[in-house]
């Protein structure tokens with residue numbers, strides 16, 4: 001399975017090094033809310049709802065949804081991530097279910113079981129079959145339920161560096177791009193054992209079309225130019241604490257947010 005060794009390794013490392021930019025496990029255990037304001041706003045009140053978190057990594061965000069009252073299930077294809085997620089749930093004293101599965105082939109027992117399907121921050125770039133991913137999300141929803149996707153904007157993904165301004169990635173198309181990775185976005189100084197990876201660029205048009213093809217009705221599509229985290233370590237933080245991507249006198253979007261509903 002492409003990318004699995006890379007994510008097994010990252011699931012082992014994330015949250016364990018002093019310079020980790022994203023996964024502070026101790027403060028999470030002490031009660032810190034790890035979800036961004038954009039995710040909270042897009043997903044809304046989760047109390048009592050069945051929530052499926054796709055590509056949950058080692059479960060910190062899934063467990064935050066549980067902390068907010070959701071009956072949460074996390075899915076990830078990395079057995080290391082799933083094992084760590086279960087351990088973290090025990091340590092946090094929070095109830096959640098974790099399932100090891102490819103999000104392009106969700107198991108049938110998840111069908112029709114959820115009010116919300118949620119995925120965020122570094123999701124679709126790992127997915128070769130976008131239609132299969134969207135059909136899986138639609139299959140897991142109950143009629144009237146919604147998919148909420150908050151992910152890196154394809155315009156932002158095209159940029160390799162800001163100074164000098166270098167673009168090295170296509171705006172969509174879905175073609176496989178292979179590279180050997182020996183670091184992680186979470187700990188910029190850390191060198192890791194080299195792993196083969198495959199990533200896929202999708203345009204916003206391709207993502208919205210895949211949602212519609214899966215039978216979902218898109219109810220909102222947001223493009224966000226000021227966000228509260230710097231997903232790839234490219235951005236500088238303004239005095240208001242938000243990160244922006246300068247583009248001449250204006251700004252390019254960093255994240256997009258999609259909400260799409262399975263009709264009744």
Ligand SMILES: C[S@@+](CC[C@H](N)C(=O)[O-])C[C@H]1O[C@@H](n2cnc3c(N)ncnc32)[C@H](O)[C@@H]1O
Nearest residue numbers: 007055057061076077078101102103120122126
């Ligand atoms: C950048 S992380 C997502 C961030 C996550 N929202 C979090 O809370 O940290 C990407 C995740 O996607 C998972 N993944 C990649 N390809 C997958 C696939 N085909 N099926 C299931 N999980 C996958 C990886 O194991 C990893 O945990």
